[in-house]
Amino acid sequence: VTITTSDPAIATTTGxxxxxxxxxAGSLVAPLGLLTTGTQGAALLRFEFDGTARDxxxxxxxxPASQIxxxxxxxxxxxxxx
Amino acid sequence: MSIxxxxxxxxxxxxxxxxxxxxxxxxxxxxxxxxxxxLCGCAGDPTLQPFNAGNPATYPPGTSGCSAACTSGSVxxxxxxxxxxxxxxxxxxxxxxxxxxxxxxxxxVTILVSGNVLLRSTVGCCPDLHVxxxxxxxxxxxxxxxxxxxxxxxxxxxxxxxLPINGFNIGGAGLGPGGxxxxxxxxxxxxxxFFGLPELVPLxxxxxxxxxxxxxxxxxxxxxxxxxxxxxLLIVANGTFTIQDYDVLAQGGTGxxxxxxxxxxxxxxxxxxxxxxxxxxxxxxxxxxxWAQGLSAGSGxxxxxxxxxxxxxxxxxxxxxxxxxxxxxxxxxxxxxxxPVSPTVKITGVGxxxxxxxxxxxxxxxxxxxxxxxVTSVDLATTGVPSGTTLLVTVKPRIxxxxxxxxxxxxxxDSAGACxxxxxxxxxxxxxxxxxxxxxxxx
Numbered sequence: 394v395t396i397t398t399s400d401p402a403i404a405t406t407t408g409x410x411x412x413x414x415x416x417x418a419g420s421l422v423a424p425l426g427l428l429t430t431g432t433q434g435a436a437l438l439r440f441e442f443d444g445t446a447r448d449x450x451x452x453x454x455x456x457p458a459s460q461i462x463x464x465x466x467x468x469x470x471x472x473x474x475x
Numbered sequence: 476m477s478i479x480x481x482x483x484x485x486x487x488x489x490x491x492x493x494x495x496x497x498x499x500x501x502x503x504x505x506x507x508x509x510x511x512x513x514l515c516g517c518a519g520d521p522t523l524q525p526f527n528a529g530n531p532a533t534y535p536p537g538t539s540g541c542s543a544a545c546t547s548g549s550v551x552x553x554x555x556x557x558x559x560x561x562x563x564x565x566x567x568x569x570x571x572x573x574x575x576x577x578x579x580x581x582x583x584v585t586i587l588v589s590g591n592v593l594l595r596s597t598v599g600c601c602p603d604l605h606v607x608x609x610x611x612x613x614x615x616x617x618x619x620x621x622x623x624x625x626x627x628x629x630x631x632x633x634x635x636x637x638l639p640i641n642g643f644n645i646g647g648a649g650l651g652p653g654g655x656x657x658x659x660x661x662x663x664x665x666x667x668x669f670f671g672l673p674e675l676v677p678l679x680x681x682x683x684x685x686x687x688x689x690x691x692x693x694x695x696x697x698x699x700x701x702x703x704x705x706x707x708l709l710i711v712a713n714g715t716f717t718i719q720d721y722d723v724l725a726q727g728g729t730g731x732x733x734x735x736x737x738x739x740x741x742x743x744x745x746x747x748x749x750x751x752x753x754x755x756x757x758x759x760x761x762x763x764x765x766w767a768q769g770l771s772a773g774s775g776x777x778x779x780x781x782x783x784x785x786x787x788x789x790x791x792x793x794x795x796x797x798x799x800x801x802x803x804x805x806x807x808x809x810x811x812x813x814x815p816v817s818p819t820v821k822i823t824g825v826g827x828x829x830x831x832x833x834x835x836x837x838x839x840x841x842x843x844x845x846x847x848x849x850v851t852s853v854d855l856a857t858t859g860v861p862s863g864t865t866l867l868v869t870v871k872p873r874i875x876x877x878x879x880x881x882x883x884x885x886x887x888x889d890s891a892g893a894c895x896x897x898x899x900x901x902x903x904x905x906x907x908x909x910x911x912x913x914x915x916x917x918x
Binding site for chain 1: 915
């Protein structure tokens with residue numbers, strides 16, 4: 394499994410910006426260290442194996458607007474008379 | 476197929492965390508592209524029909540376009556209330572521009588296709604399929620600029636002000652969760668800011684730019700209107716998705732120019748919208764271009780931020796197909812088209828009056844008229860939102876002031892997960908936009 398980070402200044406695995414771990418034959422699990430640097434922001438960790446990818450978003454501190462899940466209500470227009 | 480996108484938040488900046496993450500192998504993953512996988516969830520629908528831009532017999536009722544077989548033209552499709560169109564194939568082959576009429580709720584556009592999608596120009600680069608926003612209009616003598624409408628699913632830009640005409644030297648905030656701040660005598664309007672998860676689930680459009688301020692005494696001191704936010708577009712094809720010499724656009728709108736840049740500022744630019752394309756395989760024949768840019772502002776104000784583009788395929792073609800601005804998120808192994816549970820947030824009443832079933836405030840229309848200023852209640856209802864979530868309610872003066880936020884926790888919930896809450900604002904006479912949103916992590 395190859396793991397890469399979109400921003401090593403925010404989060405990496407213990408192997409660095411790009412690393413590979415091996416899942417032993419017959420096993421479904423491999424241990425992996427996750428390291429955040431303390432810098433605020435978001436990093437996307439991508440796990441690629443056998444032509445398939447999974448993403449893990451790590452957010453440190455207050456997430457940017459582009460990482461915030463939002464469910465919005467329909468907007469209401471109101472007029473208040475004097 | 477089940478794909479999991481996990482999200483974790485570590486709350487303390489500056490804290491080093493060393494954790495152990497387990498990697499779970501969920502799929503064998505080999506030869507995945509050879510499998511027939513119903514990405515759109517529509518493969519078993521026997522009623523699906525093809526769409527071909529050159530054949531009006533295939534148009535959904537209400538489509539504007541060719542009246543006979545054709546090889547060029549502008550085709551605009553109607554959207555049903557939920558914004559979802561379903562076809563057995565989707566073919567645009569010639570010199571066609573494709574758009575979508577906004578529906579009453581101005582939802583994003585979702586196109587589910589059980590077969591193939593082809594977007595191809597036969598006249599060179601590049602006609603387009605678009606959910607882009609409208610530009611804000613410019614301020615002129617005696618008239619403030621008006622905010623541009625959002626693209627399908629996008630939010631409107633804020634209106635400008637003209638001090639001697641409407642009495643305000645501050646514009647109006649852009650609509651949407653990332654709506655740009657209004658222009659003031661000391662600072663230009665803000666651009667719309669894109670808001671939402673990288674997965675683009677739920678799919679929402681982008682926010683509008685703020686309206687510019689007219690702060691001089693002359694009638695040409697007229698702020699520009701904010702650009703609308705780009706729309707939201709999801710196309711899912713169970714087959715191949717081919718693009719040649721063709722653009723897919725979810726651009727923000729440009730902020731309108733000020734009437735006189737010495738005593739007014741322009742509208743902020745609208746944020747770029749959201750484009751998510753999902754297919755078994757992408758085929759990039761050349762000049763397949765995907766754009767979701769935030770556009771520029773009128774003089775003295777700020778541009779919108781870029782939106783988001785996401786490509787997901789069963790094979791590895793998402794990694795290399797098509798050019799995009801901003802750079803696309805590229806995923807091998809598509810995620811869910813929609814959340815299994817679709818949370819909702821609704822403003823159900825203002826000042827004791829019930830809101831309409833499909834409010835039109837997003838189009839700039841007044842939904843409710845209250846007889847007197849003062850403390851004004853805002854009633855809210857949610858479904859699928861976890862109890863304890865804090866709702867953010869924002870009142871935005873149409874012109875003349877900054878947005879007024881308030882938070883309210885969801886504590887009154889029934890056993891089915893439906894919750895209600897109420898907050899209140901002390902409001903002067905005038906016109907307002909009221910928005911609400913819930914932010915929470917789906918576990």
